[in-house]
Amino acid sequence: MPLLAIALTLLTAAVLVVDLARPGLAQPLREGVATVAAPAQSALAGWDDGRVRALTEERDALAAEVDRLQEQVRQQEQLRTLDRATTWGDHDLLPARVVAFAPATSPVGGRTVTIDVGARDGVETDQTVVAADGLVGRVLRVAPRSSDVLLLGDAGxxxxxxxxxxxxxxxxxxxxVPGLPPRGHGELTLTALGDTQIRAGDEVSTLGSPDDRPYAARIALGTVTAVDPDRGQLGRTAVVTPHVDTDVLDLVAVVFTGRGDR
Known part of the structure; x- marks a missing residue:
């Protein structure tokens, strides 16, 4: 029935165009439209407000379901990408969505994001958090249904x-670091142990921690994009651009290693 209403509207518009261009030609066309439209108009007139409201609600519900399914497909694709990217050792991933954030100036302390999984999902403090491109940070605080993640790039x-x-x-x-050139937004400083040579393009990954907390080993972190001049500092330094842009985080995952995390 909505298609019929649209068709009648278009037909009426066509009559108006013809009437404006050639007034004499429009009369037969108007009579034809009236003949065709009369039954349809009667049918449409039988629709009360309740019927229109029900159809509108049904349409809106279907549109919402389509949006939900599209979001589900997008999340599944993100999870597949995340799983393909995490090839570093024995682990499980608990998917989570970023639902809030706090800047570094927050009185709570630390640049953090809040994710929608917590103690009821088995999350504990000092677990590694990753995204498809690499390291995000570590779990700082845990509530029953949410957790705060301290981000890579926080000053501490x-x-x-x-x-x-x-x-x-x-x-x-x-x-x-005193004496080094200023860093751009999001850039980090790599300090080599001793006098090891650093080259632009070097890939940087996590060393790992005892029991993989707070950081599991071999997680991609970033790429060296510039090497600082040697100014007599104890270790050579360079600029690292992280793989993960923490300003636009969405789907992440908490890392459960193969050592009895859950």
């Missing part, structure tokens, strides 16, 4: 790493 976060083809040791942090 220092991560032990390996970098380059030989897996040289170092650390990555966001805190400005």
């Amino acid at each position: 976060v220092v991560v032990g790493v390996r970098f380059g083809a030989d897996g040289a040791l170092g650390s990555v942090e966001a805190r400005p």
Whole structure:
């Protein structure tokens, strides 16, 4: 019936166009439209407000279901991408959605995001959190149904790493290092252990922690994008651009390692 109403509207518009262009030609067409439209108009007139409201609600419900299914498909694809990307050791992933955030200036302390899984899902403090592209951070606080994640790039976060083809040791942090060039938004500083050479393009991954907490080993972290000039500091330094943009986080996962996390 909605299609019929649309068709009648289009036909009426056509009559108006003809009437404006050639007034004499429109009369037969108007009579024909009236003949065709009369039964349909009678049928449409029989629709009361309740019927129209019911059809509108049904349409809106179907549209909402389509949106829900599309979101489900998108989430499943994100999960497949996440699972394909995490090839580093024996682990399980608990998917989670970012539902809130706190800037570094928050009185609670730390640059964090809140995810929609918590103690009832088996989450504990100091578990690693990842996205499809690599490291996100670690679980800082746990509530029954949610958890706060301290992000890579917070001023208080220092991560032990390996970098380059030989897996040289170092650390990555966001805190400005005196004497080094200023960093851009989101950029981190890699400090090599000793005098190890750093090269632009070196891949950086997590070194790992005892029992894989707070950081499991071999998780992609970022890429060296620039090497700082040697100014006599104890270890060579470089700029690292993280693989994960924490400003646009959506689907993440809490890492449960194969050592009895749950």
